[in-house]
Amino acid sequence: MADKDTPQEVADKFLAKLKDSPFIMIGLEDGQHSEPMNVKTDDDQPNTLFIFSGKDNRIAAGGEAMAQFVGKGHDFFACLMGTVSEETDMATFDKLWDNRVDAWFPNGKADARLNRFDISSAELWETDVSISGRLKMLFGGTIKGEESSSHAVVDSVA
Structure with a gap:
């Protein structure tokens, strides 16, 4: 790649990749393991995953958290830091509720809690290795910086 993003x-690509494969590993910074969760985004609330x-x-206890994302094609990676809290706005709850969510809750909305993950910082990697870089990976050789990927450290993914 001659020009880096x-x-x-890079943040815009992350959001597109997340919409294509809306799964993250998330855990509170409390010593427990992370777990896979399905996320929702709301264009009206940037830098927040639901x-x-x-x-x-x-994660329902809330607090400082870290989440990881891997794109469908293993071509995009993200590490997100932020805070988990309960979303109490029922309009947001209803806006994001759909059949895919409903399938996980036998008693419907009464059993569910909507958590918001407010992202405070993110590190994002796009592994778009050039053709020459891919050949070097196959046959040996050192990949130069201009043949590798884009990387960004951001305070905002919106």
Whole structure:
């Protein structure tokens, strides 16, 4: 790649990749393991991911958290830091509720909690290795910086 993407371009690609494969590993910074969760985004609330969970789910306690994302084609990676809290706005709850969410809750909305993950910082990697870089990976050789990927450290993914 001759030109590297700007941090905002990398952030925009992250959001597109997340919409294509809306799954993250997320855990509170409390010593427990992370777990896979399905996320929702709301264009009206940038830098926030929404996660429906059971009321007794380990992230439901809220607090500082870290999440990881891997794109469908293993061509994009993200590490996100932020805070998990309960989303109390029922309009947002209803806006994000759909059949895919409903399938996880036998008693419907009564069993669910909507968590918000407010992202405070993110590190994003796009592994778009050039053709010459891919050949070097196959046959040996050192990949030069201009043949590798885009990387961004951002305070905002919106």
